[in-house]
Amino acid sequence: MKFSVLLMFVFSLLFLPALEAAVYKGQKVYVKKCRKCHGGGQKVAASKRMREWKKLLNRKNKGIKLANLHLEKNKAKKSWKYFDSKKYRKRARHLKDFMVEYAKDSGNVPACN
């Protein structure tokens, strides 16, 4: 009994920071690359459900759906270079972690700031 509690404690120490770090990384990417066009990240995240974000920022195809959404729109021309870059494809999964964390149906209410 004591052992399992200890084990759980150790696990939470190991995994919580990893998850939080991923969400934080995604937020950083958002602030740097998306905010200038879309405004607050948590608000954008809350505009879709977790499932929709997972589709748009799918890990296997490296976020190609979200990229294409932009590459098809002339209005988003200034983002084309980024969405067509290796950098974007590498970080799409962090972005996904952030978006899913604050998705409409995630249960995490965005902070008012």
Ligand code: HEC
């Ligand atoms: C240069 C400006 C620009 C940048 C940078 C940009 N976007 Fe966009 N984004 C747009 C435009 C324009 C659209 C199309 C909106 C429309 O059709 O009215 C769009 C559409 C979207 C949509 C679809 C919205 C919907 O209604 O389904 C999402 C989600 C989105 N962007 C997320 C992001 C994320 C995440 C990033 C950062 C990686 C980002 N955008 C970077 C301009 C930008």
